[in-house]
Amino acid sequence: MQPNTGKTRPVEKVEGVTIRFVGDSGDGMQLVGSEFTKASAIAGNDLATFPDFPAEIRAPTGSLAGVSGYQVNFGSRDIFTPGDQPDVLVAMNPAALKTNLQDLRPGGILITNSGAYTEGNLEKAGYKSNPLDDDALKKNYKVVSVDMDKLTQAALAGSGLSNKDVARCRNYFALGMMYWLYSRPPEPQLENIRAKFKKKPEIAEANVKVFQAGHAFGETTELFVSQYTVPAAKLAPGTYRNVTGNGAAALAIAATAKLTGRQVFLGSYPITPATEILQDSSYFKDMGVVTYQAEDEIAGIGSAIGASFGGSLGVTTTSGPGLALKSEMLGLAVIAELPLVVINVQRGGPSTGMPTKTEQSDLYIALFGRHGEAPLPVIAARSPADCFYAVMEGFKIATKWMTPVIVLTDGYLGFGSEPFRIPEEGELKPYLVKYQTTVNDPAGYMPYKRDDKLIRPWAIPGTPGLEHRIGGLEKDSMSGMVSYDGMNHEKMVKTRAQKIRNVIEDVPDVEVDGEPTGDLLLLSWGGTYGSVRGAAARLRAQGKKVGHVHLRWLNPLPKNLGAVLKSFKKVLVPEVNDGQLANYLRMSFPGLDPMQFNRINGKAIKISELTAKVNEILG
Amino acid sequence: MQPNTGKTRPVEKVEGVTIRFVGDSGDGMQLVGSEFTKASAIAGNDLATFPDFPAEIRAPTGSLAGVSGYQVNFGSRDIFTPGDQPDVLVAMNPAALKTNLQDLRPGGILITNSGAYTEGNLEKAGYKSNPLDDDALKKNYKVVSVDMDKLTQAALAGSGLSNKDVARCRNYFALGMMYWLYSRPPEPQLENIRAKFKKKPEIAEANVKVFQAGHAFGETTELFVSQYTVPAAKLAPGTYRNVTGNGAAALAIAATAKLTGRQVFLGSYPITPATEILQDSSYFKDMGVVTYQAEDEIAGIGSAIGASFGGSLGVTTTSGPGLALKSEMLGLAVIAELPLVVINVQRGGPSTGMPTKTEQSDLYIALFGRHGEAPLPVIAARSPADCFYAVMEGFKIATKWMTPVIVLTDGYLGFGSEPFRIPEEGELKPYLVKYQTTVNDPAGYMPYKRDDKLIRPWAIPGTPGLEHRIGGLEKDSMSGMVSYDGMNHEKMVKTRAQKIRNVIEDVPDVEVDGEPTGDLLLLSWGGTYGSVRGAAARLRAQGKKVGHVHLRWLNPLPKNLGAVLKSFKKVLVPEVNDGQLANYLRMSFPGLDPMQFNRINGKAIKISELTAKVNEILG
Amino acid sequence: MSQNGQTQNPVPTYTKKDFESGVDPRWCPGCGDFSIINQVQKAMPNVGVARENIVFISGIGCSSRFPYYMNNYGMHTLHGRAPSFASGLKVSRPELMVWVITGDGDALAIGGNHFIHTMRRNLDLKVLMFNNRIYGLTKGQVSPTSELGKKTKTTPHGSPDYPFNAPALALGSGATFVARSIDIEGAHMGGVIAAAAAHKGSAFIEVFQNCPVFNDGAYTFLTDKAVKTDAILRMEAGKPLLFGKDNKKGIRFDGQKAELEVVTLGENGVTEKDILIHDPTRSDPTIAFMMANLSDRAGFPTPIGIFRSVRKPTADENTWEMIKAAKAKKGDSSLRKFLADADTWEVK
């Protein structure tokens, strides 16, 4: 039994809940979503969020194309994804209802602003009649239909605010209701509002009033059957913030500059969904990050390579079409053996494809998309916060091994967010990025004279006596001068390949989530981590002998992977593509022929769908 | 016994011989080589040739970098390659000797111009002393050292020609000797010379004289032990010409225009070794070929796609770095489903790599080098003359299936040449390239409404009533309008993939050269055909149970390939790369783990090396 | 000329509606793009080309959605690359009228190379560039026409780069037709579009376009009622370059300094005769270039209208001249004859 809160309705304790806020682009749903998320975070819940804003360009008010959404999944246990299906849908207008209702869990709560169901809005949403009058709706869901327009106006009666300003406060009514519904203390939110609108106290007060009105409405209305609490999760102690994947990647860029004491040079060109990394990084000038918006993707990577030649840590950020354009340059970075990080935020392809939708379909191009023999390390981030660590790792590998590294994230991670524990002072270790400053051979400076790991030295302009020239033609294995000698070429091709294989020393073994052997192993990489880990947990809870391995390293593949794959009767590879990792595994482990689970619909994999698939396989 | 030619030396009948002509860039070795080749062709020999000119830029006279060569292999049996090792080396100066002697077969004939062994030339070639004085040389080879300078001067004494002009005739002295040595009738050559220098009769006569002097020298000198004949090969009857691979590709472009009655539009940018295809094609304006030298590779393919949108057959030609630059555009061609042929003449990579050297290392990028899911057909030519048929096939597939097709050739094929039987009148069949001219759906023209093979219609500007828009964003599976619908996207990705799989109906089964089962199967693709076929024949002659399968089709792979691979105890994949086909086979036939034989030294695989490798494997 | 077996159709009488595809434009409310498409759709009935022979090719950007809304053939291609597709199409089928629709980022950032080469070649393409001085579609990053010091999402501390002057760049590339208009000047824009359509050769039109969402007010320095008459100079062929209230100000050429200057009629003895007469047909592009650069100079108005309009043979004309000559010279040869046009030998 829950402690009696003195209200007429029971308080239900739930382990987790998924809420989706949807409304018109102008309705402020991103704000409501993130405010509510923050409250959940402070309450100690683990959580994950995903925004779902319209493709591009502001669509007309009330239109289907103009619907903007924000989904948050929070709970008292590990939260891996923003949630398959919302348990609660807050839909601020008919267009939002129309485009989102099909996702609401049967029996879930639908909260909607009945005031928005005007004839005009219904028509824009393509409704012939008011869906709120539909009996089926009430049968399938718990419908809480509230005229938020009127109630907001009432709350602000006599405030002297314009109609437009009053309408703008409506989202706080919804927020207030949600605070009540999930038993969140309203005070911090009130403080937040006052801080946010410090410069416009009348607006602050209006929002406070409307928020309180929403809260009070929740408390007094008969429409809600119960109130909920979600207990705190067991998170590692520390200071937390919320980060999107793109934001985390930018933080990693700055952190690397700080940890190495070297300039990080980001040369890039905007492209959805990678743009924010460039945008955020451009604020980090004081941290030692130099950003340069080039005229195109080719110049973006070119400038980064040029900066690397000069001793900076070059990085470029992009998405699919941009990565394709960088192919030729990547080959140069491979042959020049300069450090370079390429962060590729994958999106739906081919071609311009689905720019705002997620996909995992750039694995092939990352591994094989260069002419000639041009292997390079490829790693992938697994969650929004993990983008921080994946990018950090990318720099470390690139500088240690003198090689370009591709770090793959995707739109789902890039836009999605989750709590990020801020590393304690000293937790992130500074590391040395060395330059060659002395002549390394009796015959003079030899830029391609390697150490025992096959790494070449890095001498940068400004170092007297080490003047040398490098380039994209095959070069002598010592002096770096142009060489057309066939055997030198063969040696260089094999040496470069061996060097990348040597990176294995920095590739940790994979760990199986679950028992080390079993009936089926789920093998995932990149942004599907959350879904697959969630599915594995659910399946084991159902008594299935299912393990999960998630790959950070795509090239080189971890040493123990082959053995691990053999320890399970079956291997299933779920991917948001047509089977790229599955094929790569077949190539890498002759004899292995994993099963596949592929969705290519622009969305993350649903835990429920994957679980169903595994159950079907295991019979 | 040979018929008595009335000379003192015996005439030896040989099955085949490999001759390499080498000299300074200014020495006219390409001319000598190709004239001798022509004589061999007319004599009915099968043959193959390969030029070996200096990388780029004219190097100083007499320098090592300035050496230019031409190798011809001709015989009375099938000739597959220009030959592993020359039997005869004609070296016109010390630099040529220095850079080529190591390739001459032990015991082979070395013919050299002793007049060129001046102190200056010896120094430029890096010789401390005159190598002709070296006893080891005479021990290892049959050395025919002739002062061609002096003998040429003698032949032209009193001609009134300048020293420079006299020196220019020297190559004909060498040619005359070779004519004698291989028992070629000199008359056609004399006619040739007169025709060639029609406008300068004094030069013509000088060359005739020198040629005759060389011929007479062969006859009278004691230096040659015997004279040779190479009987005619059993070639299919018909009219023949010599073609390089690049030349053949250009002919195919023109032939396609003729056979379809459609304009072929070649948009391209020069790059070694693909440049000649653009150059040759620019002469074929009267055949219905339009060539356009774009500002870069991206505009090259872009212009070809634009022309295809307009109903032309778009084609673009390039090599490695250019293919990398075209990656993004190829994705557009995939999603637009327009016909397009990309001819990629592979060269040494990565990056600028070895532009004038051959390699097979663009298979990965051809198969996987695009962002998103973007499969397309990939085929490869196997010999210079086969470039004609491979490119023709590329067009046929592209127009039938409305898809970009990549045709891979390489520098070895592009620069190399062999006899090409000119198809008889009517042998090449015209084919229809259809445009949609009527509305195909009650709702209007649907550019993505497919037939049962999943092919979409092609309506071109100028067709009234079929106005429509296409583009690189994912599009509705019927109307082609932009669609952000996830399930439509998944459907389109799968449909595009299935369409390419359907192309299998046009992919012939592979045929095994040799017995259908055996101890080892050699599996090759592209330019290694000749070497591998030659090796297989040699191995079988040695009693080994070795078969050979050569792949024209890389995607889709032939239907019966899996079964064929299983019919041999071992599979060995020889490639001029680090194992790209081998890996692709592992991916495509889970369970198969072929052995590899990889050379990456800028040259074709040697029959002898491959034979040795197989013998090592078979023990 | 007609390629690919298409026959030329007679041109029916059209209305604006005939050029509307019926797809609702996906631009933000208030976007300047609406006004531009409106003018294009109005101009099309009068260009004398059948609807099916007109093609709109665009890159990527808000502006590049344009082809979907036109009832013609169209391609929405790749960022920056529209001119390359258009060039191939035009060279292969010179009888088509081909428009390139592009934005300031699309044309001048990633697409800069194709842009300058199109101008250089004088291919008969019409390039309509929507200049909102920002990346609209990707939500507000600096563009190559953004001002020095401009704060955008990628330049929070200001842009370190100078902007292109687009007409100057086009002229520097050899463009034969260069013009400028403003989204809210509908009638003016219509005139410029019609002139570009009539021009044979590469035609470049820059339209100043407001992006109310990411760069609102970029052109109020020109379009604000209060400043408009003094800020805009309307160039008209054969007319003196006058502007300002009651057309009292004018542009005079100071032959001494070899510079343009702003003068006021009636002051210091200045009369209309002193004012430079606008002549877009000068074969030397210099004065057009000077006019283009005016907008970058303090104290000068921003010219709109046609900077340059000069007829030269186009690259597609040159190409087809050569093709015709080659065909005339070689005649029609059989495929076998063509293939055998080399040293051949017989094998029996």
Added chain:
Amino acid sequence: MSQNGQTQNPVPTYTKKDFESGVDPRWCPGCGDFSIINQVQKAMPNVGVARENIVFISGIGCSSRFPYYMNNYGMHTLHGRAPSFASGLKVSRPELMVWVITGDGDALAIGGNHFIHTMRRNLDLKVLMFNNRIYGLTKGQVSPTSELGKKTKTTPHGSPDYPFNAPALALGSGATFVARSIDIEGAHMGGVIAAAAAHKGSAFIEVFQNCPVFNDGAYTFLTDKAVKTDAILRMEAGKPLLFGKDNKKGIRFDGQKAELEVVTLGENGVTEKDILIHDPTRSDPTIAFMMANLSDRAGFPTPIGIFRSVRKPTADENTWEMIKAAKAKKGDSSLRKFLADADTWEVK
């Protein structure tokens, strides 16, 4: 400014030899490239920069082999892309002197976009373009500076395209320093190279270069003894634009027509005072542009020398101003403080 922990070294006294790498140039005998490298190596001792702080970055082409022969840091990169590497290097390490070595195809065909953006940004890069009006390395295809109608390996019936006028393109892109010289005019070239080295901002030098192998005699119309004095106009700052035998001919500005014309001193009352004084420092680029276009006009000489040289803050200066301001404002924060600069909460 010194980045990456490098310290500035004092500049020793150099001779030409100090800038020779010792690698034998791989150019054809008689190639104009030899003369150019000779002048660069002669100029380098006097630029006041330590050898290790000078970097040569090239694309692909005969000309682009250049860095191997200089005893400095160097990169031989990708066809057309040299400016992009150079830009990143310069922005990241503004204390380095960075040269871009390029050919007409490299700079203006595939590399056109990077070229115009380098000029626009006014990055402090020196761009030295060898213009032989042909693709040398790939053995003789048409380049964007080849003349209309030029027969090359890819245009056997003549080029259908008009050429770029490279200085005009640079000026149209906003270049602050634009100059031209000729391979065989060693001393003149040396002067131009020194001036470019001294210029702060993007400096573009076009050198007319003969390719004896694939485009021999491309510049005999200028360099032939018989025509030279009439064909070449040597621009010198502050001096009247005179040329021809005994400097009798001059360039006058016709204020009426707003055009340049060729006049003869002493004829029709023309005196030296009528001749336009060359002033490369005019802030308006128009006269420089007009001079650049002269070479395309019948009856005019081809100018060599410095068209324009104007000092404006460079993009690298602008960038580092902002970085310094940001550092000054924010001070040095710990990594943890930086990461925690957001809404945070505690989990215990």
